[in-house]
Amino acid sequence: MAEILEKRPLTPITRLYRVDAPLVAKSAQPGQFVIVRVRDGGERIPLTIADYDRDAGTLTIVVQEVGTTTRYLGQLDVGDDILDLVGPLGMPLEIPVKGHIVGIGGGFGAAALLCLMRELRQRGDTTTIINGAREKDLLILNDELAGVCDNLELCTDDGSAGFHGLVTERLAQLIDGDGPGRPDMVIAIGPMLMIRAVTETTRGKDIPTLVSLDPLMIDGTGMCGGCRVTVDNEVKFACVDGPFFDAHQVDFEEAVRRNKMYVRQEGESKNRTACRKLVVGQD
Amino acid sequence: MPVKRVQKTPMPERDAVLRSHDFKEVNEGYGIAHAQFEAERCLRCQDPICIDGCPVRVPIPEFIHQVAKGDMRAAAEILRRSNPLPAVCGRVCPQEVQCEEQCSIGIRFKPVAIGYLERFVADWEMEQPAVEIRANLHQDQKVAIVGSGPAGLVCAGELARLGYPVTIFEALHAPGGVLRYGIPEFRLPKNVLDWEIEQLKKLGVEIQCNVIIGKTITMDELMGEMGFSAVFIGTGAGLPSFLGIPGENLNGVYSANEFLTRVNLMHANDFPNADTPVMVGRRVAVIGAGNTAMDTVRTALRVGAEHGMIVYRRSDQEMTARVEEHHHAIEEGVEFHWLTNPVEVLGDEDGWVTGLRCVRMELGAPDDSGRARPVPIEGSEFVIPVDNVVLSIGNKPNPLLLQTTKGLASNKWGCLVVHDGTSETSRDHVFAGGDAVTGAATVILAAGAGKTAATEIHEDLRANS
Structure with missing residues (x-):
């Protein structure tokens, strides 16, 4: 309890x-x-x-x-x-890269960046959070997020706050050197569509990217195997091997399909x- | 005087057609008349070798003698002194390869139905007004138990009886381990399990659910600031194996663990009153032929499958399921595809299972396990149309504890290594038993390991007090 x-x-x-x-x-x-x-x-x-x-x-x-x-x-x-x-x-998330680390939160996923970005900043990384939502009122925890990172970037689909556009569009600008600059690493947490789009944005650009997968789970201890995902052509259990995986190796198509099993x-x-x-x- | 009768007194069973649609227990249990009639068959051998066949060494002829005399209370006390889980073991032990295999009259006749009698006595006890059991935890040193499956429960019960304050830590929200999530209601009603666990609590055993040793609390914290003098690890084998064939991640493919957990622990059979669903189509293929496979296929029928199939690459001669479970499955209409090896799960364009591609096998020379090795017959590929595939091909030990615990030796299969013939791990005052050490085995072997470990922990703590 x-x-x-x-x-x-x-x-x-x-x-x-x-x-x-x-x-x-x-x-x-x-x-x-x-x-x-x-x-x-x-x-x-x-x-x-x-x-x-x-x-x-x-x-x-x-x-x-x-x-x-x-x-x-x-x-x-x-x-x-x-x-x-x-x-x-x-x-626990292990971040081997040091430097400019960009955490991207979509919708309520941004919340998970709180403890993560604080920790990274404390160990000396430069930290940027891109917090994105459909509209201004759906952006969450702006004050708290601003307190745990060096740069907070807001994005809204309708332009009601911050950058007018998707988080991935802002990310692309950063990669090109805009604002806080090119990330050495990207970590994305949020809806499957968003993390998948982030993955494609950094693919082939030599930017290590981690995404948090949220497959269906029961026990969460490796016992049921319901949360299996394919990463680098290997079957992994998100509960014990994840939930963060190398974005560029994730079989998203399968992950999306499996999450719809009980719609x-x-x-x-x-x-x-x-x-x-x-x-x-x-x- | 013992009475010579060739046959066992049969176990009353519910009608196969009726029972295959609900979760009520299949075996109805002996009445007093059945029990005494059967108990009279025991020869009360001077040297009762049946006890050697029992991993927890129940004094079998003693309790059976009391049943024959009609002193059920005495029988219950004898039973409970040696086995903290008699109502469970009386239901799920493979007696035919343990105590009953050793039974002296079994040489010429059918052996005494020791399991049925054990269950009868435990059930009798359950129906009596509760006897007050007073906990007597007089020892100073306390013991932590990791996991509340059969090994942990038995170890805890034995230690509490020896006077140790014992705390069991369980990762799930309800205690019992595989007895809770794995074995279905129709074979082991959960009120029976609850009752057994209640008896342990009366002895003073404390159970903390929702705690994962190695995650919530580390082994170091347990033995350091939390002040436990010894630890028993009974974490079982709870990491399901997959075949590694194409299509295993299609929608509609389950591990037996997931399928059974959804129904047994999460009550998916009661969806949508319970919130967890289980996806069962008309045709369900279960791969494997152990007890878990039988439980799974019989569960599939009960949650709505029209065809429940066992697909196994060997023959019925090599299957590891108990004869009784196989027999019950046949009665309930389970279809068996022996000598059939699945090579691919087929799916539709949306990723849902549609079939299982298999190849027929024939038996060749014996392999390492001594069983005939199945060999594929060339050109024999065929497809079984199915809506679900459930893999019941075994489990490996769970890695969570090992990931965060220093100094615990394990082998290449992830099983904890213990010193020869003991329960001692590579870490001082840390003991282990059951599937976590042996790899997937049976409830009673785990219970036996828990009992042995309790004795060793007692000796270890006495030497260090």
Whole structure:
């Protein structure tokens, strides 16, 4: 059980939660995730660790309410417990390259750059965050992100804030030397479409690129194999080998296809949440 | 006096057609009359070698004698003293290759139904008003157990009985390990498992779920600031193997672990009341012929498959499933493709499974395992149309603990290395047993390893106190 200490709306469907999880906070490292379950009979879903405070024993996660479990989670308030929370899972992110590191966050994915970019900046890298969304109101955590990196670049599809265009278009400009300049490494977290586009933007440009994959998972410990992805023609389990992989080696087509496996069931399940109120800890 | 009867008293079973559509237990269990009738067959040998066939050394003739006399309470106490999980073992042990294989009357007749009797006594106990068990944790040194599968549960139970405060750390949200996520309800009802775990808690065993040793807490923290004097690792073999054939990542291909976990742990059979779905089409092929494969194919029928198929490259003579499970699968209408080796999973343009390309095999000379080696018959390729493929070809030990723990030796298969004939790992006061050491084996061998390790931990701690 993990008590919710803070709950803050970031967009109409995105919320930030700070939860009491001292053991996980103590061992968490950038790039890792937790698995949560919010009710008896509930699913286990992976959520990226956005940030942690070892001293306070707290963990920050940012959740977009897109499915059954995230919607149930949205019904919980400060003082409620998340029924099950386990982690930290996955391999901590290892960044061998030193220099100018550009983290790209799309939608709620930007949250995961918090602890990562802070860490990289502390070890002496020059850090840039490109935070992108459809429109100004959907850009999240601008103040917090500005505090953990050297340059924060905002992008909106409609031009309502920052650069008018996609994150990949801004990235291309950086690669050409604009603004904070050419990245020595790129790390992308966000929707599959975005990380795939980032991957194509850096391909062949000699810029090592890591992407965070979010396949379907159950246990998160390597036990089920449901999260298998093909990287460099080898089958990997995203939960124990990832979730970050060398973007240029990822078989995205397969990853996209596998994530759609339960679209029909997800819809059926989600429709029920609209009329079902979560009673904490019960069916 | 023992009564000579050639046959075992049969186990009452639910009708195959009815049961193959629900998850209620297949074997209904002996009543008192069956049990006493069967118990009378035991010869009470002076030198009961049946006990040698039991990895946890249950004093078999003693408890059976009490059953014959009608003193079920005494039988239950004898059983529980030697085996903390009798209701589980009575259901899932392969008795035919263990205690019952040794049974003296088995030489001429059918052996005594030791497993059925064990289950009967445990079930009898479960139905009685709870007896108060008082925990007596008088030892100063506490022990951590990693994993709440059969090895961990038995080790914990033994140590608690010896007076040690024991904490089990479990990665999943519910305890039991493979007994929870792997073995289906129709073979091991989860209320039986819950009851057994409740008994251990009464003994003082503490269970912390949602903690992954090696991730949430490291081994060093466990033995350092957290103050555990010894650790038992019973993390099992929970990393599924795949064949490495083309098409294995198509939509609709599962590992048996994933398929069974979705149903057993996450209750996908109750979707959408439960939130986790499982994808089952009309035709499901399960590759492999062990107990897990039988569990998987029978589960597939219960969640809606019209055709459940076993595809195995050897013949029924070489399969590793228990005879009883094979028999139950046949009764429930499972189709068997023996001597059939899958070479490719076929899919449609959207990436969904449509078929399994196979090649027919014939048996050649014995291989390393002593079983006849299957050899492909040239030009015999054919396609079985299927909607799902589930791989049940074994598991390797889980690497999580090894990734972050210094000084733990493992072999090339990822199994923990223990000193000859003991449970001691390469790290002081760290012991291991079950599938994490042997690679995938059986519940009872894991339970036996847990029990042996408990004794060794007791000796180790006494020497160091």
